[in-house]
Amino acid sequence: MPELPEVHNFKLYFDAAATGQTIASVRVHDDYIIRNMSGPAFADALAGRTITGSLRRGKYLFAELDNGHSLLLHFGMTGDLNLYQDEVDRHKFERFALHFTDGNILGFDDPRKFARILYLHDRDTYIREIKLGPDALDISLQTWLTAVRGRKTTIKGVLLNQSILAGVGNLYADEICYRTRIHPAARVDSLTDEQLTSIHTETVAVMTYGTENAPYYKNYPENWFWHVWRQEGKPGPEGIGEVKITKVAGRTTYYVEGWQMLVE
DNA sequence: TGTGATGTTGAATG
DNA sequence: GCATTCAACATCAC
Numbered sequence: 379m380p381e382l383p384e385v386h387n388f389k390l391y392f393d394a395a396a397t398g399q400t401i402a403s404v405r406v407h408d409d410y411i412i413r414n415m416s417g418p419a420f421a422d423a424l425a426g427r428t429i430t431g432s433l434r435r436g437k438y439l440f441a442e443l444d445n446g447h448s449l450l451l452h453f454g455m456t457g458d459l460n461l462y463q464d465e466v467d468r469h470k471f472e473r474f475a476l477h478f479t480d481g482n483i484l485g486f487d488d489p490r491k492f493a494r495i496l497y498l499h500d501r502d503t504y505i506r507e508i509k510l511g512p513d514a515l516d517i518s519l520q521t522w523l524t525a526v527r528g529r530k531t532t533i534k535g536v537l538l539n540q541s542i543l544a545g546v547g548n549l550y551a552d553e554i555c556y557r558t559r560i561h562p563a564a565r566v567d568s569l570t571d572e573q574l575t576s577i578h579t580e581t582v583a584v585m586t587y588g589t590e591n592a593p594y595y596k597n598y599p600e601n602w603f604w605h606v607w608r609q610e611g612k613p614g615p616e617g618i619g620e621v622k623i624t625k626v627a628g629r630t631t632y633y634v635e636g637w638q639m640l641v642e
Numbered sequence: 643t644g645t646g647a648t649g650t651t652g653a654a655t656g
Numbered sequence: 657g658c659a660t661t662c663a664a665c666a667t668c669a670c
Binding site: 410456471489490491492529530531535627628 | 659660661662663665666667668669
């Protein structure tokens with residue numbers, strides 16, 4: 379379920395569970411999601427290391443190790459963390475687990491195996507290599523405008539582009555478009571600076587609300603689009619317009635006809 | 643039982 | 657080289 383606010387929650391969970399902990403051993407059940415090492419090499423690299431903290435950027439969570447290296451956790455579509463002591467609490471789709479010296483176990487679950495786990499010598503080099511953009515919570519208006527002005531793709535396409543800004547995914551992109559009354563398929567070069575500014579404002583507002591309230595979607599305020607998301611044909615929030623489904627930037631997309639405009 | 647899924651990538655194309 | 661599009665990835669749930 380992970381977009382920026384959800385990964386923020388993972389960070390809180392991870393920090394409480396793992397910071398200051400020393401890894402006694404690593405149990406790997408399926409090394410498919412470990413993208414730059416074999417299972418045994420991964421276990422070897424982590425054994426004996428102490429976790430000193432973590433850094434989140436967009437949907438990427440970097441665990442910091444006492445040797446200056448990092449462990450990247452990217453949750454894909456279905457990644458999750460699970461702290462437990464007793465084997466009976468191990469989840470069915472755990473792919474690997476860190477066994478700490480105090481007996482606690484931190485499992486990484488991932489049914490669909492779209493997660494990406496990498497052992498990194500240098501986190502910042504990696505961030506440069508994948509061209510990961512500024513965090514969607516922090517991006518300045520100027521950086522945003524400079525990055526997107528004049529683009530020929532859709533507004534949803536740029537919101538999902540992690541090298542422009544990091545953290546927005548399919549659900550929040552629709553939420554942001556709904557709030558600004560802009561159709562997700564509107565071409566960026568058809569939008570005014572005012573509209574692009576409101577996209578920036580709402581992006582930061584949505585991400586901030588999500589991280590500060592650490593809620594689950596169903597707890598979001600009544601007037602959020604999320605509540606009618608995926609409910610094609612239903613009235614929009616507050617009874618205005620009608621929810622429609624389409625495809626934008628290769629992703630299933632919902633918007634409210636009669637509320638969101640496809641500017642020319 | 644076929645289809646779609648809160649994501650990213652690399653190849654192909656312009 | 658850059659911008660953009662899109663199929664592919666692996667598996668589960670409805």
